Amino acid sequence: MRGTHAATTAIIGTVLTGLLLTGCTAFGGDDSVPKPTRQAAEDATAQTPQPDSTLDTVGSKQAVPAGTVVAETDAVSKSGDTRVHVRVVANEHGTFEAHLSGYRTTEPQPMTVEFRRTAEFGDWWDSGAVAATTWEPNTDAPDTVSLSDAGAYPDWLHDVVLVPAPLQDGDSDTRPWVGSVLAVGALSWKIPNPFPDLTVTVGKDRPGAYGYVFDKAGKRLDDTGTPSTYQVAHGDDQTTVAKRFGITVPELRWLNPTMKVRDDGWIYEDTVLNLDPATR
Incomplete structure (x- = not known):
């Protein structure tokens, strides 16, 4: 009997150990899924956000026929x-691709062209700039710059800029303006809106969408009002966030073309998402 009792005790111990290792309890509970909170997870803050592999928000459908000119401007310095x-x-x-022409300057220097969400004279480096391309003094600007990184609907890029670039052997004290926007051109796009009837409504918070909702004035909303922005909480995932506001994931991604999402679908905590089509 002692042998039988010992064997039974060993089996029970093995089962309980297995349950604990898998996050389950012996009383029917399941603690394997972390409860979303508004406190940052240590492992989340330690990771660098990476673009999600499904960044294309509206599929691969061609927005306009190839060869169509969808935006045109001159980036010009104040002088x-x-x-x-x-x-x-x-x-x-x-x-899309940008065709550059007519580049001229009275002060030849390394120059970079960039496409930005917003820009003003004197702005400094922008890590979110797209299609940054640099050329050396006394050379022509490139004929073509690819905008493929901006996706099928790049009209969230509102400005194109020229920024003096560093010299190959380092910056000189005589060029303190390096990295500062020298010329700006506003882009007026002619790309059809893929979601012309998009309407965003305020839904109640829920697991996977516990964040805060704000209107244009920055007032926090609960169940009513017109939402403008959403602050992502820990554990929020893109599918549930979209459902909370009565829209689809492609619509959420179109509203937020630079949104970063983990492989598990979670959006990085404290990301501020745009919910207003007019301010995309």
């Missing part, structure tokens, strides 16, 4: 001494 003409054209891959 008018530095400028470049920019024409954005649809290509055969479902994305």
